[in-house]
Amino acid sequence: xxxxxxxxCVSFDTTHEVRDACLCLHVQRAARRxxxxxxxxxxxxxxxxxxxxxxxxxxxxxxxxxxSLAGLLAMDRTTLTAAVxxxxxxxxxxxxxxxxxxxxxxxxxxxxxxxxLAEAEPIWRxxxxxxxxxxxxxxxxxxxxxxxxxx
Numbered sequence: 001x002x003x004x005x006x007x008x009c010v011s012f013d014t015t016h017e018v019r020d021a022c023l024c025l026h027v028q029r030a031a032r033r034x035x036x037x038x039x040x041x042x043x044x045x046x047x048x049x050x051x052x053x054x055x056x057x058x059x060x061x062x063x064x065x066x067x068s069l070a071g072l073l074a075m076d077r078t079t080l081t082a083a084v085x086x087x088x089x090x091x092x093x094x095x096x097x098x099x100x101x102x103x104x105x106x107x108x109x110x111x112x113x114x115x116x117l118a119e120a121e122p123i124w125r126x127x128x129x130x131x132x133x134x135x136x137x138x139x140x141x142x143x144x145x146x147x148x149x150x151x
Contacts, residue, residue, distance in 0.1 A: 023150075027147075027150075034049075034131065035048075035049045035050070037127065037131065038052070038124070038127055041123050041124075041126070041127040042120055042123060042124075044123070045116055045119045045120045045123065046090075046116070047116065047120055050083065051083070051086075051087060052117075052120050052124065053073060054069070054073065054080075054083055054084070054087065055087065055092060055093070055109065055113055055116070055117045055120075056117065057069050057072050057073060058093060058107055058108065058109045058113070059109060059114075059117060063096065063106035063107060063108045064106065064107050064108075065098065065104055065105070065106055065107075066080060066081065066084075066104070066105050066107065067104075069107060074151060084107065087113070090112075091110055091112045091113070092109070092110060092112055092113035092116055093107055093108060093109055093110060093113050094107070094108050094110055095107055096108065
């Protein structure tokens with residue numbers, strides 16, 4: 001029988017260091033909590049926070065390509081395509097073939113999608129104001145700038 005080398009060990013102090021200092025962990029935790037808060041707020045209009053962001057990304061004068069919307073939302077195209085399907089089934093958006101490139105798809109809000117977005121917008125404003133009020137005075141612009149630098 002071969003003797004196995006002892007497994008490498010990471011100290012418990014390192015675990016505490018990561019818990020306390022890791023920007024990725026802190027951003028993920030905050031993002032999950034914020035998403036849950038907005039998901040709860042948007043529940044009366046039947047949206048999740050991600051769906052609200054997706055629909056808001058389509059609120060533009062011209063149809064959006066999958067690629068441009070994926071870039072805006074920092075999603076890969078495959079994940080975005082999967083996220084579009086339930087909204088398309090609900091009739092909140094439409095997917096069309098791009099006449100300039102038949103391999104590409106363009107997305108547009110439907111009138112029902114615009115109506116749901118109009119219902120959701122004041123919910124977003126109230127919830128967003130409540131979130132901002134929890135942050136120290138003057139820190140919101142710095143937080144936005146820091147997050148933008150990382151995005």
